[in-house]
Amino acid sequence: MEAGSGSNSQCSPGGPFNSEGSASQPQGHRQKTDIAWGYVSEGRNAQGRKTMTCTYCFKVFHGGGIHRMKQHLAGVTGSVTSCPNVDPAVRLAILTCLQENDKKSKEKRGDFGVESPFGQPVHEFVGDEVQEVPPPRIREISMNEAGTSLGKGKRKTTAPTGIRAFFKGGRDSAQPTIKACLQSKDKWQNTDMVIALWFYDACIPINAVNSPFFQKAIDQIASMGHGYKAPSYHSLRVTLLRDAKKDVQLVVDSFRNTWAETGCTIMGDGWKDSRQRPLINFLVYCPKGISFIKSIDASDIVTNAENLCNLFVEIVEMVGSKNVVHLVTDNASNYKAAGTLLNERYPTICWSPCAAHCINLILKDIGEMGTVKSLVALAATVTVFVYNHKYVLNWLRKTNEWREIIRPGETRFATTFIALKSLHDHKDSLQALVTSGDYKKFLKMNKGKEVKQIVLDDRFWNNCLITVRIMGPIIRLLRVCDTDERPSLGYVYEGMFRAITGIKKLFRSSERLYKPYIDIINDRWDRMLRKNFHATAYFLNPAFQYDTATFSTHPEITNGLLDYIESKVDCCSVENLTREIGMYREREGSFGRKLAILTSKKDRPENWWKLFGCDAPNLQFGF
Secondary structure, eight states: OHHHHTSSSTTOTTOTTTTTOOSSSOGGGSOOOOGGGGGEEEEEOTTSOEEEEETTTOOEEOSOHHHHHHHHHHTOOSSSOOOSSOOHHHHHHHHHHHHHHHHHHHHHHTOOSOOOTTOSOOOOOTTOOOOSSOOOOOOOOOHHHHTOOSSTTOOOOOOOOGGGGGSOOSOOTTSOOHHHHHTOHHHHHHHHHHHHHHHHHHTOOGGGGGSHHHHHHHHHHHHHOTTOOOOOHHIIIIIHHHHHHHHHHHHHHHHHHHHHHHOEEEEEEEEEOTTOOEEEEEEEEETTEEEEEEEEEOTTTTTOHHHHHHHHHHHHHHHOTTTEEEEEEOOSHHHHHHHHHHHHHOTTOEEEEOHHHHHHHHHHHHHTSHHHHHHHHHHHHHHHHHHHOHHHHHHHHTSTTOOOSOOOOSSHHHHHHHHHHHHHHTHHHHHHHHTSGGGGGGGGSHHHHHHHHHHTOHHHHHHHHHHHHHHHHHHHHHHHHSOSSSOOGGGHHHHHHHHHHHHHHHTTTOHHHHHHHHHHHHHHIIIIIOOHHHHHHHHTOHHHHTOTTTOOOOHHHHHHHHHHHHHHSOHHHHHHHHHHHHHHHHTOGGGGOHHHHHTTTTSOHHHHHHHHOTTOHHHHTTO
């Protein structure tokens, strides 16, 4: 009767007797239209008895009918275990169907809501052999058993007796929470897929998810709740863009206050677009951050120094001539001439070429030397052969601590020397490859023989090592100059000095060997980067000034400092400046504090001067 009671609704219109089958209608010919049949599979065991298997948890039931399976899927406790893996939506649909069937059965019996004082009836199913949840076992426990310990260190336990044996303690794990229903695995997957399809359809770069605003947008949408509509095309293009511009303008205005207090540097970044038009982006740097000012199409301006100077004057007036202390542009001859004209009009503003660009040119010039060029050609032969033969590449990738030979560098010139170092790091792996039996088949090719000869040549590896050691300090200086993390002006002079000294030590002061490299560095340094303010910034950097072991006492530094002071400061302030310079150099006043010495190498120069430069206000605020 119980199996039939679940078959007289719309879910299973077969009638009360058809759900279990009858003698007049075979089992294989009845129509199975109950909703639960979609999640149940029928079968027979070894004895030929009918079995039903849940397609979610794969438990096998021997007897009980489809109603029994519906109780299993709906989580109705008391006579069968609940399915732990069923989808919440399926569970809710089957539970609603059972409730409707139960309501119709009560109406047929004339039961209109009067509950039995003894609770729900307990149904017994003949042949039910579900093994996962055995019935509660009731046994009598004597006083001796109840008081006997299970062993030293173990907790005393007693079996439940009486009516408590029929109830399972704790919360029913089959009852889904609201969050589980709303955030099921399927819904989570569907949400992720919708976002992914939007990325794919709009051709949005995948790295856009790394934006700090991406997760903020998702969180804000989730907090709005159901029914939120995305902004329209017009809103994104006009209204919201205007509001965002106002917010950015507030940030830039806050930077302007810093410009007046600490001064700022104007940077002119020249580049060419896809139509080969020369464009210049002007940015302003201050300790608080970098802000974009203007972008100019310099097609009619870039060829004439006077026009470039007028453009620089326009940008300086936008920022404030009293706020600007430094202008950085390209190092071409027209920019150099324009910088000279600007310095004549504004004596307090210094012009200099981009240090990173000059260092790149040094790398380029060294890379064009005959010995270096031939070495790079041999290294390229090995690299191209490795990456053109999958078997060789896969063999190397299986070695321990493998890293790709070709990796992106700071610039295309630095990439050449980074690849040389990477190739030298794989010396042992490459020599093991060409001497192994797996490489014999490649010796039939001329390139294979040439690669083996190069890899086994010790002179090739020695030249690689020497070149890498020569370029190491220069590439490190490039990384310092080509970054937005901290200002690099105070480190350019020291970096060049370290690079030149390192090259001389590498060749053991043999002028014949180090002179070609030193000449290239000095040529670029003298023509482009040897500026008085570089020497001044080096002198005023406490990390170098208070390191007596490495600080350079070359007269060029002191002369550069004095020349810069005489050109930028009036006669009334020179006396105070020279007195403060003496205090700073001799570690007097606030400069002599123990904390000032300890933090001279740890803090950034600008932060160090803010804290310990109170006794030298003219030096502290940049003259």
